Amino acid sequence: MRYLPHTPEDIAEMLQAVGAGSFDELFAGIPPECRRSRAMVLPEPLTEWELNRHIDRLAGRMAVAPEYKVFIGAGSYDHHIPATVGFLTSRSEFATSYTPYQPEMSQGTLQAIFEYQTLTARLLGMEVANASMYDGASALAEALLMAVRITRRPKVAVSRSVHPLYRRVVRTYLAPTGIEVREIPFDPQGTTDPAALAGAGDLAAIAVQSPNFFGCIEDLAQFADRAHAAGALCVAGFSEPLAFGVFKSPGRQGADIACGEGQSLGIARSFGGPGLGMFAAKMQFVRNMPGRLVGETVDIEGRRGYVLTLSTREQHIRREKATSNICTNNSLCALTAAVCMASLGGSGMRELAQINYDRTEYLKRRLRAAGVKLPFAAPTFNEFVAAFPPGFAQTHRRLLEKKIVAGLALEPYYPELRDHYLLCATETTPREDLDALVREVQS
Amino acid sequence: MTEFPGATGLVQNEPLLWEQGRKGRCGFSLPRRDVERSTVPEGLAGDGPDFPDLSEVDVVRHYTRLSQWNFSVDTGMYPLGSCTMKYNPKTNERQAAAPGFANAHPLLPAALCQGGLELMAALECLLAEITGMDAVTLQPGAGAHGELTGMLIFHAYYQHRGKPRSKIIVPDTAHGTNPASAALCGYAAVPVASSARGVLAPETVAAVMDEDTAGIMVTNPNTLGLFEENIKAVADIVHARGGLVYGDGANMNAVMGLVNMAEIGIDVLHLNLHKTFSTPHGGGGPGAGPVCVRRHLEPFLPVPRVRMAGGTYELSEDHPLSIGKLQAFWGNMGNLIRAYSYILSLGAENLKRASELAVLNANYIKERLKGTFHLPHDRPCMHECVFSDKLQQAHKVTTLDVAKRLMDYGFHPPTIYFPLVVHGAIMIEPTETESKQTLDLFIETMQAIAAEARETPDSLRQAPTRCKRRRLDETAAARKPCLRG
Known part of the structure; x- marks a missing residue:
């Protein structure tokens, strides 16, 4: 086996050096009653060539571009990934290094994460961002736990227009804590209904996602005001950070915590993971934040350098009193997002977001002209809800045979939204694809 | 004289991203405009982020230079105890990048993602066979996430039986994530000390195990690198009081093909695919932390679960007792593909051989x-051994000094000051992918450093001198946090 460097001579010499006659003797510390009763039964090892063939066979049974046109976003977006992103992030020094606990020989990762924190904070309009979390959903759950820690209140309100799968993760995290999760309905515009918040006194947080699951832009400032008036925190979620290239950032609208999914910043969709949990807050809450933080300092010669810091919040120091059990970030995904943001720059980010916005507006206009109902009037980014005539499910199925995935059916997530589909357009869906989609859904 | 790998080479300086660039540059191939421009409604429009504008060359040089300030497994030996920094095979990267997987949307209809579902189902079977457990979830995103999943399963199990419990036993050798994960589920950690032999004594566990205790979290082999030889007796005590046994599989690399976790009494076990199954650490994630359970706990596993129905795979939500979801989607697929590729490349005999060699390497260093x-x-010992700085104290040299000096010789330091039960711990896990020659060089280096501690102790206290930076002021960083530019 090419990963195991030991020759029979090496093994013999080493066994002798440790005073064991055989591998069996080497494991003398395992009592006989703890030894495995039968050997593992696994497939015969594959050569590299056989493995390629096997994986290609499996990967060949996945519907992807260019063969398929997939008009689904819903928290996982198809964006152009520059060749530089894969090339740089797959450098061994980044990909095969450990968590930078030894800063002198990890300055590359540390500076890159410090830059990621900075770009994230700037993008979200927040004062401080951490080194990242697992994904957008777990980041939201951690944000709500953080709000409960800060306010010491037992209830959180989460909008129903927050990604339904994120809300399920929230429920899972909060189930054993006794924290009550109140869901706020959405109004006919497709945005969170503020009226439903009336009389909500003892809330730790109001969590709203913008753009929300329907692609609609929420009036975050209003919810931040309401939260602050009630002594609660405003948690702003997102699953498409590219929106902040053209729309106001959560920070500018008064969010206390902004958290969401960063996959759209250069990270491959990869059937849903790994993603990137982006997490930012106001500086006054930094000591209650979960996750790792990289900070600037100097070495003994006074030269600028970076270290992991404020680790007294973390589990390896605080154990059961830690702000979170998180022991890792999604470092390589954070690096990927940083390379992508650096490649875009401020000008590129604005332009790319604008093109995404334009394409979606074009698709909306075309569909409306074709008689498709778009029930939610709120402005959107990248995705939107279309209400098709009853029985559209059949058309949707037929289009799958034509290798078009015409959006995501919303009924499984919102039973009241029968025949409603969430459609997505980005810079990777050119006009001709959008025109074809409009043609096909009418047929 | 032996030539050690550590050397100073030409390393480029590189400023922060926003200290360079010129407005109007762009390193991204922006798409052609093929539809008319629409105006973002007033009042909602923002100014866009304050990012520097860089060219593609700027970006490539920046990150290439940064990468060169890092140590990595591909650079040299990384003997970090309990971290299993084994070689990360390159073919795994090729497999994870297969366009069918890398470009797949997670919410594709089942008929359009059969390859991904088949791989997940197959990997679950492989992990069940390797651990001896009955059912597996691939959803948790890291080891600590797997621990949380395990604790949520404990919690849901007792909730379902109508008898919630409030405490959990955590040995003093445990990783800090264990008590932190348990605390998230409202469990108070009951610490128990390991015996003078460095393992759990059944009577210590019996003394604290009661009907209000959900169970115990055990890392086996433990963080002293010792097999918990009383594990079966401990498990019997816990089970007799209606408790469950959680296995932290962080150290699974020592026992593949040698120990069946179900047979020694483990009810729930998490694995770290980035340790045992060779997926790269990525400078601190993403990992993957599948959780394996015995049959009686299967109903509580996260949803959706992959299952076969009528000849095709599907994602099933039909598990009413499930704890719910840990991530938005199905798990860190990229790493699942890598681990799957690793297991298929090795097969049963080589996996067992990997564990044997990992243990041989650790014992060789120890001796x-x-x-x-x-x-x-x-x-x-098993796959790791734990030394201390006791012999160096006379020369006023600490574990930290030894660790920093190793860098000058071209090795990553071991895990230090952990486990907490050993004062000044130096915890070494070589893994099976280091050759005898590399181990000999490491041993020789450690001997040279010990000699320096006696003769020129200042060379240790001043170390490292060959890295991009010398020792950094961590106190100042924490006192006045500067967390962004």
């Missing part, structure tokens, strides 16, 4: 260094 550094538990 050859035990006169040079103090060895608190002088008996056969």
Whole structure:
């Protein structure tokens, strides 16, 4: 086996050096009653060539571009990934290094994460961002736990227009804590209904996602005001950070915590993971934040350098009193997002977001002209809800045979939204694809 | 004289991203405009982020230079105890990048993602066979996430039986994530000390196990690198009081093909695919932390679960007792593909051989260094061994100094000051992918450092001198946090 460097001579010499006659003797510390009763039964090892063939066979049974046109976003977006992103992030020094606990020989990762924190904070309009979390959903759950820690209140309100799968993760995290999760309905515009918040006194947080699951832009400032008036925190979620290239950032609208999914910043969709949990807050809450933080300092010669810091919040120091059990970030995904943001720059980010916005507006206009109902009037980014005539499910199925995935059916997530589909357009869906989609859904 | 790998080479300086660039540059191939421009409604429009504008060359040089300030497995030996920094095979990267997987949307209809579902189902079977457990979830995104999943399963199990419990036993050798994960589920951690032999004594566990205790979290082999030889007796005690046994599989690399976790009494076990199954650490994630359970706990596993129905795979939500979801989607697929590729490349015999060699390597280091550094538990170890700085204290040299000096010689330091039960711990896990030659060089280096500690102790206190930076002021960083530019 090419990963195991030991020759029979090496093994013999080493066994002798440790005073064991055989591998069996080497494991003398395992009592006989703890030894495995039968050997593992696994497939015969594959050569590299056989493995390629096997994986290609499996990967060949996945519907992807260019063969398929997939008009689904819903928290996982198809964006152009520059060749530089894969090339740089797959450098061994980044990909095969450990968590930078030894800063002198990890300055590359540390500076890159410090830059990621900075770009994230700037993008979200927040004062401080951490080194990242697992994904957008777990980041939201951690944000709500953080709000409960800060306010010491037992209830959180989460909008129903927050990604339904994120809300399920929230429920899972909060189930054993006794924290009550109140869901706020959405109004006919497709945005969170503020009226439903009336009389909500003892809330730790109001969590709203913008753009929300329907692609609609929420009036975050209003919810931040309401939260602050009630002594609660405003948690702003997102699953498409590219929106902040053209729309106001959560920070500018008064969010206390902004958290969401960063996959759209250069990270491959990869059937849903790994993603990137982006997490930012106001500086006054930094000591209650979960996750790792990289900070600037100097070495003994006074030269600028970076270290992991404020680790007294973390589990390896605080154990059961830690702000979170998180022991890792999604470092390589954070690096990927940083390379992508650096490649875009401020000008590129604005332009790319604008093109995404334009394409979606074009698709909306075309569909409306074709008689498709778009029930939610709120402005959107990248995705939107279309209400098709009853029985559209059949058309949707037929289009799958034509290798078009015409959006995501919303009924499984919102039973009241029968025949409603969430459609997505980005810079990777050119006009001709959008025109074809409009043609096909009418047929 | 032996030539050690550590050397100074030409390393480029590189400023922060926003200290360079010129407005109007762009390193991204922006798409052609093929539809008319629409105006973002007033009042909602923002100014866009304050990012520097860089060219593609700027970006490539920046990150290439940064990468060169890092140590990595591909650079050299990384003997970090309990971290299993084994070689990350390159073919795994190729497999994870297969366009069918890398470009797949997670919410594709089942008929359009059969390849991904088949791989997940197959990997679950492989992990069940390797661990001896009955059912597996691939959803948790890291080891600590797997622990949380395990604790949520404990919690849901007792909730379902109508008898919630409030405490959990955590040995003093445990990783800090264990008590932190348990605390998230409202469990108060009951610490128990390991015996003078460095393992759990059944009577210590019996003394604290009661009907209000959900169970115990055990890392086996433990963080002293010792097999918990009383594990079956401990499990019997816990089970007799209606408790469950959680296995932290962080150290699974020592026992593949040698121990069946179900047979030794483990009810729930998490694995770290980035340790045992060779997926790269990525400078601190993403990992993957599948959780394996015995049959009686299967109903509580996260949803959706992959299942076969009528000849095709599907994602099933039909599990009413499930704890719910840990991530938005199905798990860190990229790493699942890598681990799957690793297991298929090795097969049963080579996986077992990997564990045997990991243990041989650790014992070889232990035997050859035990006169040079103090060895608190002088008996056969598993995949890692724990020394301390006791012998160096006379020269006012600490574990930290030894660790920093190793960098100058071209090695990553071991895990230090952990486990907490050994004062000044130096925890070494070589893994099976280091050759005898590399181990000999590492041993020789440690011996040279021990000699320096006696003769020129200042060379240790001043170390490292060959890295991009010398020792950094961590106190100042925490006192006045500067967390962004």
